[in-house]
Amino acid sequence: MTGEGHDCEHTHDDPQPAAVRPRSDWQTVAGYRGRSTGHAYSTRVSDTHYRPLDAQVIPRFAGIRTFMRAPHVTDLSGVDAVVYGIPFDTATAFRTGARFGPEAIRSASALIRPYHPAHDVNVVDSLSIVDYGDLPVSPGDTERTYAQVKAALGPLVDAGVFLAALGGDHSITLPELRALAERHGPMALVQLDAHADTWDEYFGQKHFHGTTFRRAAEENLLDASSSVQAGMRGSVYGASDLEDARALGFTVIQSEDLRALGPIDYAEIVRKKAGDRPVFLSFDIDFLDPAFAPGTGTPEVAGFSTVEALGLLRALRGIKLAGADVVEVSPAYDGHGHQTALAAANVVYELLALRALGGAPGA
Ligand SMILES: [Mn+2]
Numbered sequence: 001m002t003g004e005g006h007d008c009e010h011t012h013d014d015p016q017p018a019a020v021r022p023r024s025d026w027q028t029v030a031g032y033r034g035r036s037t038g039h040a041y042s043t044r045v046s047d048t049h050y051r052p053l054d055a056q057v058i059p060r061f062a063g064i065r066t067f068m069r070a071p072h073v074t075d076l077s078g079v080d081a082v083v084y085g086i087p088f089d090t091a092t093a094f095r096t097g098a099r100f101g102p103e104a105i106r107s108a109s110a111l112i113r114p115y116h117p118a119h120d121v122n123v124v125d126s127l128s129i130v131d132y133g134d135l136p137v138s139p140g141d142t143e144r145t146y147a148q149v150k151a152a153l154g155p156l157v158d159a160g161v162f163l164a165a166l167g168g169d170h171s172i173t174l175p176e177l178r179a180l181a182e183r184h185g186p187m188a189l190v191q192l193d194a195h196a197d198t199w200d201e202y203f204g205q206k207h208f209h210g211t212t213f214r215r216a217a218e219e220n221l222l223d224a225s226s227s228v229q230a231g232m233r234g235s236v237y238g239a240s241d242l243e244d245a246r247a248l249g250f251t252v253i254q255s256e257d258l259r260a261l262g263p264i265d266y267a268e269i270v271r272k273k274a275g276d277r278p279v280f281l282s283f284d285i286d287f288l289d290p291a292f293a294p295g296t297g298t299p300e301v302a303g304f305s306t307v308e309a310l311g312l313l314r315a316l317r318g319i320k321l322a323g324a325d326v327v328e329v330s331p332a333y334d335g336h337g338h339q340t341a342l343a344a345a346n347v348v349y350e351l352l353a354l355r356a357l358g359g360a361p362g363a
Contacts, residue, residue, distance in 0.1 A: 048078025049128040052114070065106045066131035067166070067348065073130040076155065080127040081162040081352055085134035086149060089330070091142045091171035091209045093202060095297045101329035101344070102134055102166040104295075108338055109345035116353045118314055123349065126356035127162070137168075142207045146175040153179035162355045164348055167327030169297060170197055170209040173282050177221040180280065180323045184361060186220050187322055188274035189213065189227035189250075192312065193284035194300040196229050196245040196252060209297070209328075217248045224249030226277050228270050230258045230312075231287045234300035255303065263315035270316060278322035278361035281354075283309075283347050285328050285340060293343055295334030306343045313350040320361040324351040 052069040066072050067083040076082070085102025092098065114124040123129070135152040138144040149172065156163055157179050165176055170193075181187065191197075195210065198217075202208040207215065217224045232242060233255035245252050251273055258266060286296045289303035304312075326344045334340045 050079065050130050051124055052129075055113070060110050063110075065103070065110065067106050067345075068109045068112050068124075068129065068131075070124075070129045070131045072133055074132055076159040076161060078128055079130050079159070079161050081129045081164065081355060082132045082156055083129065083164045083166065083348065083352075084132035085166045086137060086168040086172040086176075086325075087134050088137040088139070088142075088145050088167075088172050089169045089297075090140045091205075091207065092169045092297045093208070093210060095330055095333060097330035097332040098167055098169045098297060098328055099137075099139070100331045101168055101327070101341075104331035104334065104338065104341035105166045105326065105329055105344045105348065106131070108341035109348070111342075112345060112349050116349070119317065119353050119357055121353055121356050123352050123356050127352060129352065132156070142171055142205070145172075146178070146207065149175035150179050157183050160360065162321065162352075162360065163323040164351055165323075165325035165327075166344075166348065167325055167329065170212050170282075170284055170327045171207060172327065173325055174207065174212050174215055174221075176323060176325060177216050177280060178219070180278075181219075181221040184278040184322050186223040186226075186277070187280045188277040189216070189222045189224075189229070190270055190274070190279055190281045190316070190319070191227070191229040191284070192231050192287040192309065193229065193282070194231055194233055194255075194286040194303060195284070195298065196232050196242060196250070197284075198245040198248060198250070199241075200244075213245070213250070214248060217250070222280070223277060226273050226275060227251065228253065228273050230266065231255050231304065233302055258312075259304075259308075263311045266312055267315035267317075271319065274319060276320075279319045280322055281316075281319075281324040281351060283313075283324070283326045283351070285326060285344050285347075288340075288343060293340040295330050295332070295338075295340030296328045297330050298328075306346075309343070309347065310350060313347065313354065316354055318358050319354060320358050320363075321351065321355045322361050324348075324355075326351075
């Protein structure tokens with residue numbers, strides 16, 4: 001491995017690496033702020049533990065933009081979690097521009113710090129996190145992109161690392177699910193989104209950002225009866241839009257009902273539905289109100305605030321995440337403070353924290 005860009009805290013150069021700790025010991029290292037604890041999982045074959053740049057040495061505004069300033073690495077040895085981009089946006093129905101989402105989320109993520117107070121977990125101690133870069137895509141050709149993404153994800157799925165994608169429009173979730181289902185079988189979907197994305201087709205296309213979860217159910221990548229879609233709102237073409245999602249077997253919680261439920265009861269429904277299945281969490285940034293996330297392709301008013309979204313995600317503590325994505329960030333429509341990208345970066349951080357807390361499926 002190379003040492004480029006993370007010269008401060010990596011453990012592999014330590015003369016006396018700490019003993020490998022079992023997964024269940026994560027609590028004992030949560031909150032540790034100093035040099036690496038050497039915390040590693042029993043399945044890891046390497047003592048490498050990748051870390052972000054040390055902000056006490058290289059300030060947060062400096063450096064090359066990777067997610068959370070983690071090293072850009074494509075060798076999966078010693079890696080627990082991979083953050084990567086899928087810059088594809090030509091399956092959108094309204095505003096394009098999510099091809100620049102990964103870049104904007106990375107820039108906004110420079111501010112994120114390792115320790116998560118609400119969960120009492122040091123995310124970068126618990127997980128060796130790298131930024132894998134962007135996967136190859138073919139602008140204008142959704143199905144070719146799907147093949148490229150699935151092929152590129154093969155080795156990552158085989159390595160058993162946690163996969164966190166930066167979108168890209170919501171069409172890109174399908175090849176992520178195709179790749180992960182080969183290892184996990186039909187997964188439980190946890191979707192936070194203004195739209196159910198269960199249309200049959202759009203503009204004569206079966207593969208579009210509004211058809212993703214119908215295709216995923218048809219291909220048995222998801223178990224719809226274990227899956228919960230939440231946050232749906234706004235005008236639709238007809239009552240069938242949500243009825244169709246329910247007919248596929250999904251539990252659909254519309255935004256008013258989700259707000260009435262609150263985080264605890266929402267999480268209870270998710271846990272009950274998902275059971276022991278590996279979970280895929282897909283967060284469409286349009287789940288947030290346009291006041292909080294204007295930079296997106298198909299905004300819907302009367303959505304959730306950033307604080308509500310984080311509360312819902314934190315309530316999911318304990319779920320077994322196989323993979324996740326944050327999609328539909330379209331920076332050209334973002335505000336001056338880049339609040340959409342900042343929210344998206346923090347959602348990814350919450351997802352990493354959930355993986356750190358819940359561990360890998362089957363572990
Ligand atoms: Mn969506």
